[in-house]
Amino acid sequence: MEDRGIELARWFDDRLGVARISKTALNKIFPDHWSFLLGEIAMYSFAIIIITGIFLTLFFVPSTKEVIYNGSYVPLRGQRVSEAYQSTVDISLNVRAGLVMRQMHHWAADIFAAAIVVHLCRIFFTGAFRRPRELNYMIGLTMLILVIVNGFIGYSLPDDQISGAGLRIAFSIFLSIPIIGTWGAFLLWGGNFPGNGDIIPRFYSLHILILPAVIAGLLAAHLGIMWHQKHTDFPGKDKSNRKVVGSSFWPTYTAKTTGYFFIIFGGLALLGGLFQINPIWLYGSYEPYKVSYAVQPDWYMGWLDGALRIMPAWETQFASRYLISAPFYPAVLMPGITFGLLYAWPFIEARFRKDDKAFEHHELDRPRDRPVRTALGVGVLSFYVMLFLASSTDVLANTLRVSLNGVLWTFRIGTPTIPIVVGLATYQICKELSRAPRAGLRKRSNVVVRSPEGGYATVRADIHPGDKEGEPPPEPLPEEAVRRGVAAPAPAGGDGEEEVGVGAERSDATEVPPPRRFSSLLRPWHRPAGSS
């Protein structure tokens, strides 16, 4: 097996000369921290979106041509529906495994956007956007925008009643853009809303070809740059700004990350099979004169919908000739400012930070150590959370049995004020935490044990996985050490005898703990360490 692998590698190397670069890749070091997996959720969701999306394209008909539904879903029989809607109902109810695939696709899109946002938070709060990573940060932001846009487009494709209402609002938002809005909206829709049946086919080619291709390209660049610049890491014992500490790409990281892909795939399959999402056959085909109650978009559009709801009724008429209409401020200007500030943030912060401008930041900040940035970030985040919640004003009013008026005014007042309170509180918490340097670090517990004779003793608990304490100091991989002429890791002092008492002996000699027990990894806290 091993020989075959080497032989194959030789075959390729003879033709492409890839052994050296492949060796470097296999020996690449990846730091371990749970928060570094957030971006991977996004990446793997994208892969799953592509897989399930290919399945859906085999059956979806991107056409608004009206047909009389005559399929298996009885309540719709005899109704005039569009072909897009009919084919989506067919995928859901007639195509074998179609519903699972469709729902996985939808869930994966929601998870994809969520993972990107949480990943962005991680990047922001730990300062991973700083030099030299500003470019990659901006690529990531661009992907976020494209994912939101493509998610909205995909949500619109089934041409059902709810997504149609969303498209109507989108058309109005286009109309509100000064100067080019009217022409832009007519250009995209092929006429006044709802257009002449052009929008669904156009959205279809955007959704399945153009935007995915752009996202895939950006993702490749994102990963390539990350690989080249190497991953950031939190400061810690035996770490520094000039080193990467962790496990090697091959085989450990490869196994873990591949496993992670399958776990996410499996999780999305469970969501897709067991949790209904967007049951369009209940909504009916889109008719412009119909609308239903509790029309909420997918979650990543919630902030825009909330902003549209709570915005005061402002319009600006210029010289009685031109109009900036109401949706412009919440749905064009606000997102424009949002992403404008996000793109500019690394440069804004660099201007105010008093460090060497040419310094390369590879060590992450703990958020508490940057109270201003953290407070700003949390405050702004709470602003968007408020907007997101505001997209459910009608549902909140009904559920809580309070007046819609009260809910609306709560949000109109709360959305600008709560972020200030939250920001100030965050600042204070950061300050307090930085006065307690050990706060948040894991403590090794002491365990009281009782001996058979009835005596009590206190021993230290097993080292918990993730406790950096007691791990051997990081060294280069053996091959790397040899290549650089650094001595290979020295064999431990003792000889044959050492085989027996491996762990205990060594932990005495070099402060290195015994290997962890698998069982204790599953329930790690209660086992006292070997009390020798």
Place this chain on the structure above:
Amino acid sequence: MSTGGDDQSGSDDVSTGGENPGGTGPGAGSGGGTATSTTATTVEDLRLEIPVERPRRAENFVALCFTVSVLATIGLAITYSLGGQPQAEGALLGLGLAGIGIGLAAWGKYLMPQGPFVEDRHELPTTEKDKQAFGAAFSRGQVAVERRGFLGKLLGAAIGVFSIVGIFPFIRSLYNPRPGNQLDYTQFRRGSRLVQINGRPVMADDVDVGGVLTVFPEGHEGDAVSQTLLIRASSVPITTLPGRETWSPHGYLAYSKLCTHAGCPVSLYQQQVQQLLCPCHQSVFTILNGARPIFGPAPRLIPQLPIMDNGDGFLRAQSDYQEPVGPGYWERNTSTTLNPPKKAAGQ
């Protein structure tokens, strides 16, 4: 110390488990001897050792995961071939994939070397020498290009013209139809009968007080722009605003169904308070004084359609709306409001 029993079992674990990782490279002494060879994988190094004490258990766990996966996937195949069932498919597919995933991750976490290993970061910027070499290479080419600066400018012109013309198919072809004044008018004309979506004309006594209908100009049933909400708010005419004395025969009020905020159909009529509610963003309009927005984000009154009853029982439009319906747009000017209604379109 005093925990003899526990200690005993603990060391048992060490010795039984110790044989497994030992199997990968028996003999610490011999390993030390070959440590300087090119494959310097010394098993004494804790960083390369299996990080758990009893690998057998971890192996069993991973094996269990993979076995569950195989069984679940076979179950999926059976479910699928029997005709499929969404919940079962999702659960089995999820189990099949998660089995592979958890197994692999556990393999990586418990049965593969964890390090920590260290790798130096390289300097990202190249050396000053590299930069200068690049500059030299670039300017060598630049000199050659600039020597024929005239050709360069012509090339720029050629590409520029091509780019501009090349954009035409992508933009100009889409400008059909142009916006024109499509946003200013609807399909209502003087004398248009109000009809329901199925084409049935609305008679003056069709709707009871408190009832509503969605109506369209005859011949344009379902038209997204012309959709109008016909409300029987009373049994006697209502003057919603000065100058609209004749607009509501028999107490019928006709308002555009397009919200002036974002164009959603304003379709919730609350009879007791005589209000309309838009379900998208919850703007509220009072219908007795011209659908004035009293709540929410809508900025303008909903345009009212002047309707009439010629005596034949049919409700008809007196004219088109007297201002653009629906949400605002850049070219919407105040004078549009003053435009006279368009000519009658044959009755």
